[in-house]
Amino acid sequence: MNAEILAVGTELLMGQIANTNAQYISKRLPEVGVNVYYHSVVGDNPNRLKECLNLALQRSDAVIMTGGLGPTQDDLTKETVAEIFNRKLVLHQESLEKIKGFFARLHREMTPNNVKQAYLPEHCKVIENSNGTAPGCIIEEGKKVVIMLPGPPSEMIPMFENTVMPYFLQKSSYRIESRYLRVFGIGESALEDMLLDLIEKQSNPTIAPYAKDGEVTLRITAKCEKNADAHSLLMPVVEEISRRIGNALYSIEDKNLEEVVGNMLIENNVSLSIAESCTGGLISGKITGIPGISRVFKSGVVSYSNEAKVNILGVRQETLDRYGAVSKETAVEMARGIRELAKSDLGLSVTGIAGPGGGTVKKPVGLVYVALAWEDGVKYKELKLWGNRERIRNVTSLHAFDMIRLHMISKNN
Amino acid sequence: MNAEILAVGTELLMGQIANTNAQYISKRLPEVGVNVYYHSVVGDNPNRLKECLNLALQRSDAVIMTGGLGPTQDDLTKETVAEIFNRKLVLHQESLEKIKGFFARLHREMTPNNVKQAYLPEHCKVIENSNGTAPGCIIEEGKKVVIMLPGPPSEMIPMFENTVMPYFLQKSSYRIESRYLRVFGIGESALEDMLLDLIEKQSNPTIAPYAKDGEVTLRITAKCEKNADAHSLLMPVVEEISRRIGNALYSIEDKNLEEVVGNMLIENNVSLSIAESCTGGLISGKITGIPGISRVFKSGVVSYSNEAKVNILGVRQETLDRYGAVSKETAVEMARGIRELAKSDLGLSVTGIAGPGGGTVKKPVGLVYVALAWEDGVKYKELKLWGNRERIRNVTSLHAFDMIRLHMISKNN
Numbered sequence: 001m002n003a004e005i006l007a008v009g010t011e012l013l014m015g016q017i018a019n020t021n022a023q024y025i026s027k028r029l030p031e032v033g034v035n036v037y038y039h040s041v042v043g044d045n046p047n048r049l050k051e052c053l054n055l056a057l058q059r060s061d062a063v064i065m066t067g068g069l070g071p072t073q074d075d076l077t078k079e080t081v082a083e084i085f086n087r088k089l090v091l092h093q094e095s096l097e098k099i100k101g102f103f104a105r106l107h108r109e110m111t112p113n114n115v116k117q118a119y120l121p122e123h124c125k126v127i128e129n130s131n132g133t134a135p136g137c138i139i140e141e142g143k144k145v146v147i148m149l150p151g152p153p154s155e156m157i158p159m160f161e162n163t164v165m166p167y168f169l170q171k172s173s174y175r176i177e178s179r180y181l182r183v184f185g186i187g188e189s190a191l192e193d194m195l196l197d198l199i200e201k202q203s204n205p206t207i208a209p210y211a212k213d214g215e216v217t218l219r220i221t222a223k224c225e226k227n228a229d230a231h232s233l234l235m236p237v238v239e240e241i242s243r244r245i246g247n248a249l250y251s252i253e254d255k256n257l258e259e260v261v262g263n264m265l266i267e268n269n270v271s272l273s274i275a276e277s278c279t280g281g282l283i284s285g286k287i288t289g290i291p292g293i294s295r296v297f298k299s300g301v302v303s304y305s306n307e308a309k310v311n312i313l314g315v316r317q318e319t320l321d322r323y324g325a326v327s328k329e330t331a332v333e334m335a336r337g338i339r340e341l342a343k344s345d346l347g348l349s350v351t352g353i354a355g356p357g358g359g360t361v362k363k364p365v366g367l368v369y370v371a372l373a374w375e376d377g378v379k380y381k382e383l384k385l386w387g388n389r390e391r392i393r394n395v396t397s398l399h400a401f402d403m404i405r406l407h408m409i410s411k412n413n
Numbered sequence: 414m415n416a417e418i419l420a421v422g423t424e425l426l427m428g429q430i431a432n433t434n435a436q437y438i439s440k441r442l443p444e445v446g447v448n449v450y451y452h453s454v455v456g457d458n459p460n461r462l463k464e465c466l467n468l469a470l471q472r473s474d475a476v477i478m479t480g481g482l483g484p485t486q487d488d489l490t491k492e493t494v495a496e497i498f499n500r501k502l503v504l505h506q507e508s509l510e511k512i513k514g515f516f517a518r519l520h521r522e523m524t525p526n527n528v529k530q531a532y533l534p535e536h537c538k539v540i541e542n543s544n545g546t547a548p549g550c551i552i553e554e555g556k557k558v559v560i561m562l563p564g565p566p567s568e569m570i571p572m573f574e575n576t577v578m579p580y581f582l583q584k585s586s587y588r589i590e591s592r593y594l595r596v597f598g599i600g601e602s603a604l605e606d607m608l609l610d611l612i613e614k615q616s617n618p619t620i621a622p623y624a625k626d627g628e629v630t631l632r633i634t635a636k637c638e639k640n641a642d643a644h645s646l647l648m649p650v651v652e653e654i655s656r657r658i659g660n661a662l663y664s665i666e667d668k669n670l671e672e673v674v675g676n677m678l679i680e681n682n683v684s685l686s687i688a689e690s691c692t693g694g695l696i697s698g699k700i701t702g703i704p705g706i707s708r709v710f711k712s713g714v715v716s717y718s719n720e721a722k723v724n725i726l727g728v729r730q731e732t733l734d735r736y737g738a739v740s741k742e743t744a745v746e747m748a749r750g751i752r753e754l755a756k757s758d759l760g761l762s763v764t765g766i767a768g769p770g771g772g773t774v775k776k777p778v779g780l781v782y783v784a785l786a787w788e789d790g791v792k793y794k795e796l797k798l799w800g801n802r803e804r805i806r807n808v809t810s811l812h813a814f815d816m817i818r819l820h821m822i823s824k825n826n
Binding site: 007010011012013014015016017018019020022023024025026027028030036037038039040041042043045048051052055059070071072074105106107108111113114131152154210212217219274276279280281282283284285286287288289291292293294297298299300301302303304305307308311312341342343355356357358389390393 | 426427428430431432436437439440449450452454455456461465468591600601603605606622625626630632634693695697698699701704706707710711712714715716720721724754768770797801802804
């Protein structure tokens, strides 16, 4: 079965947002035997929307539409589909009650235009929306199927996972399964060199590297019968890659680095505190995004000023005077200071120059020190990063998490 | 003139990357009189690519293609365009020299397949690539134009800015200018009600609301002669909207809330410190992303544990015992505590339950308190938010920034 993802929304054509819904859906559909051949985006214009939908129905078995289900007059997705399939829009009482309940829970008044969202094409399968007001739906007509989902990812994703994925899996005879291997500390070219014979020889599964923001992801993709064991096709390749690149492979489950590190800390009951300067809370913010981290994350301090470094973290004024705030000496004292202040097993610190200002010849933008203190030791790393403020802060956070990860591995062995 | 953006690349259809090139180009083209009516994405498949390009040439005046200009056999964009326009691919000597120079500068050997990148359709205008090996090109045929650009944004964007924008501006008789108004504190439906007569009556400029992650953006779009003053069309509408919605309008320049607040603090030389619990450093991380903030941001504390709230921020144990960590009383003491610790003008605090665990009947997931302390006062806000952990943390950060913003406005009046 092949599919087209048709996004509806002038905000996409005006460049206000990127079409991340198409990315999300495209990544998941092959797993249930659906190949995505096209993405299309069209605005809130009835004629062009109708044209695009007709074309999609000609060339694709399934059309997944996102957006255009809102309460405003601009929102035309359901109306257009209903017209093409010659169906009426009828009030779905259950959805109306859900929408009313949604507003009641928020103690907000429901405006009349929200009632429009409860009207759906007759004879469709309604997809419940637990995170917003617009229900979705599935319409089958002959061998074709159109699925409508709301535009906001926080609403679209749960609806897609709970209803659309099971819908296609039940129809499919085969599926494609991918594993995403995440690698930190080896560049894309070097990684490709290390795996070249595998990449060239393999046809099932295939191997494809992809670099982004300071790390590399390897996609390993296998095709198999619906009920066959893709695992047995994938795992020998995963194991061979793991053998070759060792500890630089930090996840075989497409988890990001903060998630891997957060879960290592939780599982081993190792507590952490963080003192940040140039990253300004970014690292604490990322690690505290992990559910359950409150059991091991003690506290974080964003010591932007020298005053805060001295008064809160206990960095010596002498150290700051002699070596400067951006130095390995300061990083080490910050790591030890936060560890003692918070009485945690590990103390992590970051100090550096994220730019755009603040750089000198001796200490240019991109110079960053990361340090990690534990009960009977401390280590640090000097980084020389390139890019804008955002990139420098992000890549710094990866190095910081990786330092914790490698420390945990060495302690566990 | 209307345009279609046709992206070529299986990595897009596999969901490895989002089509951010289409977003970038879409945001810029209207400024030079080109309306983007469609985005399409197709894989590295010759038949489907030819179909998509033929369709794009039927329905659009200009087709901007991104991707598929690489050195490998998969890369088919130029070959397909040349075939459709019945032109030969000819060696462009200047491009070949540039590619050779590119490899020489990196001290890498040029592989033979890179020569393919220097072959371009005859009678085209070559677009130089200063950041990679694939040149782009512009082909005119009758009233249609096809523009080919490489896929990596770091190569595509400079080529687009230096060549494609000037190309269209010179051809254009009119242009479209948009302003993005950012609103916090009024929902999309309520906002539409407040502006309904404007939205319905206006045809130039048009007004379109768009909701995302707890806030609403209004896009005001004017069409005018190439050399006319779009400003005089846009500003009366912007002013009327501003009059109606007042302080909820926080930016008329498409700035985000942290940027607006950060710049207010810097301009007024008001220093800030932040104590976060459930947001875990996210708010500090966001505000310290603003260049120049180091002049006014003193420090942040992520007091995840009760211990940290007492020991670092000076919250009274009695307060925690009596009201709990998630209470207005604790939020107020945290805000006062961080303000005193850091000796800043303002002290902001957040405490709440971001989920997925930790909720009770009395204190459910999504209950958050935000407090702000200043020299002679303190205020707090109780939030009842919905959504997953990520959404609750993000929307909390918006409420926190908005509290600072409204405080600054009231102090300045």
